[in-house]
Amino acid sequence: MGEVLSHLTTNYPHLRLLVEAHTARDHPNFEQLYVVGPHDAHLLPLHTHMVLTLGGDGTVLHVSHLFSEGECPPVLCFSMGSLGFLLPFHIDSMPVAFEQALNGPVSVLNRARLACTPYHANGELLERCGDVSEDGWQVMNEVTLHRGRHPHLTIVDAFYDDQHLTEAVADGLLLSTPTGSTAYSLSAGGPISHPEADALLLTPIAPRSLSFRTVILPGQGEVRLQISDRARSPAELSIDGREVCELHKNESVVIRKSEWPMPCIERPGGGTGWVRDISSLLHFNVGFVNKSIKKGHV
Structure with missing residues (x-):
């Protein structure tokens, strides 16, 4: 998280970064952060233009909970190493993915709520x-x-x-x-x-x-x-x-x-990545093949 904040504040000083209170407490050196409190839910749709999540699928569910009183802005989701169905980007790709999301064009999947x-x-x-x-x-x-x-x-x-x-x-x-x-x-x-x-x-x-x-x-x-x-x-x-x-x-x-879906930014190249994900993450319809037979050994 510290590296992400450092990258954003250094390369995009004109952006206003909103974070939750625990993130601000964990990174006191970033004085330009704006803290979002538990009673600010009604203000978030008015002042937020993009959301970054770092972690597992649960972080995306948390964003849905935060934006429970209005329209949700586009969400850019990064995996920190764990596999997730809602995480199209790995954290290592953050600089490139964020720049692309900020200046577009990007593919967006509106996930129904x-x-x-x-x-x-x-x-x-x-x-x-x-x-x-x-x-x-x-x-x-x-x-x-x-x-x-x-x-x-x-x-x-x-x-x-x-x-x-x-x-x-x-x-x-x-x-x-x-x-x-x-x-x-x-x-x-x-x-x-x-x-x-x-x-x-x-x-x-x-x-x-x-x-x-x-x-x-x-x-x-x-x-x-x-x-x-x-x-x-x-x-x-x-x-x-x-x-x-x-x-x-x-x-x-x-x-x-709901009238307010969650717009999730997808990987470039078209499509949602869903077909790839059910194979790579869920191993959809993968047969129980003996490895030695598959390699040509009897």
């Missing part, structure tokens, strides 16, 4: 879940309802555009974006989706029924997940892995496609 809002059984906002509005929280990967520490399977009624789709009896139920299809949804047995697909993926987590599989829904509809009045315990509501609150009988969460 979800807007998620919890409600009481009477239809009012569920304020005990924290700071929430009708616009909802912004979700990059998935919204999850899970039985958590409770011993009983959760029972969730799923609705699509106010039509009852199914009653899920399972450890949990999650609704993911195409970007999130390679995260929790994939671990729960869901399919892999191209990030540009206009879809919502409804995936059960350890369902009681063996016939319950992922349902792929049109991206323009609205999904409501409601705790059944037959549920024996509440369910934990989580957003991109962050536990928010518990939902009780007849309480629900309404999820729709």
Whole structure:
């Protein structure tokens, strides 16, 4: 991080660098840094023109959380050595990649996000879940309802555009974006989706029924997940892995496609790199071939 800050302040002195408080504390020698506090979320869309992330995929989810109250600027993501589906650049390429992103042209992939809002059984906002509005929280990967520490399977009624789709009896139920299809949804047995697909993926987590599989829904509809009045315990509501609150009988969460996607800057050369990544990172459809046979030995 120190080398990145040094490069930016030396070569681009006209730029205003906004950092979180812990970054400023860790690098006190850079006096020209502007600190972004936890209560500045509503100001970020107005004063930020590009975001740099350094680390794993979790840093991209963190950016989505920071820009939860408005449009997200283009995001330039760098890997610090770990593999990640959302990290097209290695940190070693930062000087060249940043210069290209700053002066363009660049390819941008608009990764769809979800807007998620919890409600009481009477239809009012569920304020005990924290700071929430009708616009909802912004979700990059998935919204999850899970039985958590409770011993009983959760029972969730799923609705699509106010039509009852199914009653899920399972450890949990999650609704993911195409970007999130390679995260929790994939671990729960869901399919892999191209990030540009206009879809919502409804995936059960350890369902009681063996016939319950992922349902792929049109991206323009609205999904409501409601705790059944037959549920024996509440369910934990989580957003991109962050536990928010518990939902009780007849309480629900309404999820729709957000009007604010996350524009992610891609590697030059066209395309999203997705085809390459599912092969190199997930080893998609790689067969179990004996190495000695593959090399021509018997």
